[in-house]
Amino acid sequence: MNQREHSADVAQDFSGIDRAALIAELAQHLPASSLLHVDEDLKPYECDGLSAYHQLPIAVALPETEAQVVAVLKACAAAGVPIVPRGAGTGLSAGALPHPQGVVLSLAKMKRILHVDPVARVAVVQPGVRNLSISEAAAPLGLYYAPDPSSQIACSIGGNVAENSGGVHCLKYGLTLHNVLRVRAVLMNGTIVEIGNAALDAPGYDLLALAIGSEGMLAVVTEVTVKLVPKPELAQVIMASFDDVMKAGEAVAAVIAAGIIPAGLEMMDKPATAAVEPYVKAGYDLNAAAILLCESDGTAEEVAEEIGRMKAVLETSGATEIRVSASEAERLRFWAGRKAAFPAAGRISPDYYCMDGTIPRKRLGEMLTAITAMEKKYGLRCINVFHAGDGNLHPLILYDANVPGELERTESFGAEILKLSVDLGGTITGEHGVGYEKINSMCDQFGSDELRLFHAVKSAFDPQGLLNPEKGVPTLHRCAEFGRMHVHGGNLKFPELERL
Amino acid sequence: MSEDRLDAFRARILERKPLRLRGGGSKDFYGGMHGGEVLETAGHAGIVNYEPTELVITARCGTPLAELESALAARRQCLPCEPPHFGAATVGGAVAAGLSGPRRAAVGSLRDFILGVKLMDGEGRVHRFGGEVMKNVAGFDVSRLIAGSLGTLGLILEVSLKVLPVPPGDASLRFEMPQDKALEALNRWAGQPLPMVANCWQDGVLTLRLAGAQAAVSSACVKLGGESIPEPEALAFWQGLREQATEFFSGEAPLWRLSVPSAVTPLDIPGDQLIEWGGAQRWTRGDADAVRMREIATRAGGHATLFRGGDKSAGVFTPLQPALMEIHRRLKQSFDPYGVFNPGRLYPEF
Numbered sequence: 001m002n003q004r005e006h007s008a009d010v011a012q013d014f015s016g017i018d019r020a021a022l023i024a025e026l027a028q029h030l031p032a033s034s035l036l037h038v039d040e041d042l043k044p045y046e047c048d049g050l051s052a053y054h055q056l057p058i059a060v061a062l063p064e065t066e067a068q069v070v071a072v073l074k075a076c077a078a079a080g081v082p083i084v085p086r087g088a089g090t091g092l093s094a095g096a097l098p099h100p101q102g103v104v105l106s107l108a109k110m111k112r113i114l115h116v117d118p119v120a121r122v123a124v125v126q127p128g129v130r131n132l133s134i135s136e137a138a139a140p141l142g143l144y145y146a147p148d149p150s151s152q153i154a155c156s157i158g159g160n161v162a163e164n165s166g167g168v169h170c171l172k173y174g175l176t177l178h179n180v181l182r183v184r185a186v187l188m189n190g191t192i193v194e195i196g197n198a199a200l201d202a203p204g205y206d207l208l209a210l211a212i213g214s215e216g217m218l219a220v221v222t223e224v225t226v227k228l229v230p231k232p233e234l235a236q237v238i239m240a241s242f243d244d245v246m247k248a249g250e251a252v253a254a255v256i257a258a259g260i261i262p263a264g265l266e267m268m269d270k271p272a273t274a275a276v277e278p279y280v281k282a283g284y285d286l287n288a289a290a291i292l293l294c295e296s297d298g299t300a301e302e303v304a305e306e307i308g309r310m311k312a313v314l315e316t317s318g319a320t321e322i323r324v325s326a327s328e329a330e331r332l333r334f335w336a337g338r339k340a341a342f343p344a345a346g347r348i349s350p351d352y353y354c355m356d357g358t359i360p361r362k363r364l365g366e367m368l369t370a371i372t373a374m375e376k377k378y379g380l381r382c383i384n385v386f387h388a389g390d391g392n393l394h395p396l397i398l399y400d401a402n403v404p405g406e407l408e409r410t411e412s413f414g415a416e417i418l419k420l421s422v423d424l425g426g427t428i429t430g431e432h433g434v435g436y437e438k439i440n441s442m443c444d445q446f447g448s449d450e451l452r453l454f455h456a457v458k459s460a461f462d463p464q465g466l467l468n469p470e471k472g473v474p475t476l477h478r479c480a481e482f483g484r485m486h487v488h489g490g491n492l493k494f495p496e497l498e499r500l
Numbered sequence: 501m502s503e504d505r506l507d508a509f510r511a512r513i514l515e516r517k518p519l520r521l522r523g524g525g526s527k528d529f530y531g532g533m534h535g536g537e538v539l540e541t542a543g544h545a546g547i548v549n550y551e552p553t554e555l556v557i558t559a560r561c562g563t564p565l566a567e568l569e570s571a572l573a574a575r576r577q578c579l580p581c582e583p584p585h586f587g588a589a590t591v592g593g594a595v596a597a598g599l600s601g602p603r604r605a606a607v608g609s610l611r612d613f614i615l616g617v618k619l620m621d622g623e624g625r626v627h628r629f630g631g632e633v634m635k636n637v638a639g640f641d642v643s644r645l646i647a648g649s650l651g652t653l654g655l656i657l658e659v660s661l662k663v664l665p666v667p668p669g670d671a672s673l674r675f676e677m678p679q680d681k682a683l684e685a686l687n688r689w690a691g692q693p694l695p696m697v698a699n700c701w702q703d704g705v706l707t708l709r710l711a712g713a714q715a716a717v718s719s720a721c722v723k724l725g726g727e728s729i730p731e732p733e734a735l736a737f738w739q740g741l742r743e744q745a746t747e748f749f750s751g752e753a754p755l756w757r758l759s760v761p762s763a764v765t766p767l768d769i770p771g772d773q774l775i776e777w778g779g780a781q782r783w784t785r786g787d788a789d790a791v792r793m794r795e796i797a798t799r800a801g802g803h804a805t806l807f808r809g810g811d812k813s814a815g816v817f818t819p820l821q822p823a824l825m826e827i828h829r830r831l832k833q834s835f836d837p838y839g840v841f842n843p844g845r846l847y848p849e850f
């Protein structure tokens with residue numbers, strides 16, 4: 001079985017795995033508390049943050065050391081068993097969805113901060129360390145770790161590396177990719193590799209760029225070196241109301257055109273503010289068609305200068321009301337509403353489905369108009385929050401999984417938004433990853449040549465194709481079968497494959 | 501027109517003979533020993549799309565870097581990573597070499613600013629990775645893998661780069677300081693909310709560049725002290741450093757680049773040193789022993805490159821861990837199965 005090679009064309013067949021033998025083998029390398037294999041223990045691992053998809057694995061391994069990670073990978077490689085790496089399980093694309101014949105490898109027990117270097121301004125941490133605890137550990141030094149995904153209280157740095165996570169401040173401070181110097185990782189065959197280093201660059205190809213955002217398909221991260229940056233002296237946020245969503249979109253472009261890169265620049269539409277306000281009491285203007293949150297950070301002088309300039313631009317752009325946070329408490333309250341948008345959606349609807357397309361900012365109006373039409377078409381409501389500064393949309397489609405057909409309509413609604421994101425010159429995922437969820441939408445964004453190269457990249461690290469199979473990159477067969485035969489520039493995208 | 505050029509490139513590639521990809525020829529000196537017939541990319545030029553409010557510019561590979569930068573300057577924007585021109589650099593060549601200038605430690609490397617790449621592989625197929633949007637995690641990040649790959653993975657046809665506004669405030673300061681004190685100060689200042697964007701230590705003199713909001717620059721100047729450098733002189737200084745046009749870089753002696761963690765204390769290496777990037781990039785001149793230079797850099801947590809001149813027979817880049825070399829070989833094999841692109845330019849093995 002271990003002779004099988006990973007291929008771009010068709011999915012592998014993993015039937016015929018001897019579960020009992022594998023569990024006996026894993027038990028040789030892991031303490032009993034680190035190996036779960038009865039159904040009731042496996043249940044918590046059946047899904048990640050996207051609970052619409054769930055599946056029990058054959059076992060869950062929770063190694064405490066790198067040596068145990070190596071042992072688990074070697075055992076699974078020898079038996080030809082798929083591995084699904086898992087961080088905190090907060091991901092929103094079913095990237096950690098178990099494989100029915102696979103082992104979930106949870107890095108949750110490897111959660112030590114190994115070293116914080118105040119002079120070099122780096123931290124070396126294990127993959128299970130929570131995003132926020134890095135900043136907490138660095139706080140006494142006046143430093144912090146910049147990427148702050150909304151789930152930062154729970155999500156782990158290993159998961160952030162897998163997804164190349166962003167956050168509300170990434171327009172100015174970058175994504176995970178821009179803030180990680182090195183990862184130490186184990187290949188599927190058990191070899192430990194050092195990718196990147198403690199300097200600003202490494203010799204050879206930039207494998208760090210491949211590893212970050214690789215969704216657990218290339219290697220299992222066991223250690224991460226992150227950059228720490230000085231905590232700004234002060235941050236202030238402007239909350240601006242607009243009576244028209246298009247005007248709010250134009251105001252975003254005007255801020256950028258004025259030569260300002262805000263620390264955060266977010267938009268919420270009226271249904272979104274209406275959903276969060278009763279829950280968070282952030283003080284949002286409920287009459288506005290859209291509100292913008294526009295943040296400045298830096299020294300006190302810098303913030304005063306920038307807030308003044310941003311206010312002037314927003315006023316000229318037709319803001320109907322402008323409020324500047326007068327205190328840190330008020331700033332946090334303005335943000336609390338934005339950060340609580342997802343749970344708020346959960347309060348007003350039994351289920352919601354969060355999309356993650358990115359588009360060029362200037363196409364925002366077209367996208368929102370199209371989403372309004374789709375709400376009618378699919379008979380479902382959608383609320384919109386938007387990392388406006390970098391064009392990353394998070395439409396939240398509200399549905400009820402208990403109503404027959406609603407989940408399927410929601411999925412079609414979501415897929416149509418993603419397809420439109422590609423058509424408008426954007427992408428199907430800005431920061432949540434492809435995972436299992438968007439694998440069919442990958443066929444909209446890429447042709448068979450690119451997909452083949454993606455598979456080749458995977459094979460370069462994982463020739464057996466055992467790390468998180470059937471995620472991230474679709475097989476060519478799948479794209480043909482799912483009928484994603486969109487005609488781009490007059491060319492059929494998968495002409496070489498037979499249609500089913 | 502553009503399609504004809506792609507057909508011409510494809511025809512050369514399909515001959516399956518080693519090619520030496522060449523934009524402006526400004527970095528012919530850089531990288532390992534390499535042969536092959538020259539494939540000129542300069543004809544495939546032009547800015548394809550520039551949207552100042554989207555903070556993105558897309559240009560064909562043969563576009564002179566200077567042309568791209570003047571288009572940005574006209575809208576008060578820039579490429580903050582400051583790739584060197586070394587003469588007539590093209591956009592494709594800049595990305596292939598992946599070099600960044602004096603501001604790199606503060607603002608990020610050229611790789612960090614790449615949003616998308618259009619690439620022709622070793623079988624003449626055209627691929628598009630990434631795009632023109634700021635955030636994009638669909639598929640592996642191949643466009644950033646291409647940065648610094650020295651043209652060994654494919655012919656870069658088009659590149660999309662993130663651009664930023666030119667900071668309104670800009671000032672430079674000079675201090676007299678020995679190397680150890682300068683490294684200490686640079687690492688201390690980098691841990692404070694100061695708008696320090698570039699620095700250079702040489703010969704007992706530390707030069708700093710501050711840029712950002714005018715108010716932040718003014719208050720940092722007061723806080724840090726030092727001798728203020730008049731603007732024309734300062735701009736010429738940073739320009740000279742970016743282009744390696746200063747006296748330190750002149751002459752024929754081999755030039756070594758050591759990339760190390762910024763806080764590493766002064767390195768015991770022969771010859772004069774010039775230090776940039778807050779201590780993370782250290783240059784030295786002279787006929788140093790390659791093995792020893794690599795050992796010193798590796799022990800410090802980084803790597804050493806024979807950047808210009810010298811004896812290239814032992815390779816110019818620090819050798820890789822065997823498992824990583826194996827991954828490199830497989831990637832090369834996938835992108836360029838017939839070994840057409842720049843063989844030997846990155847590593848003698850491929």
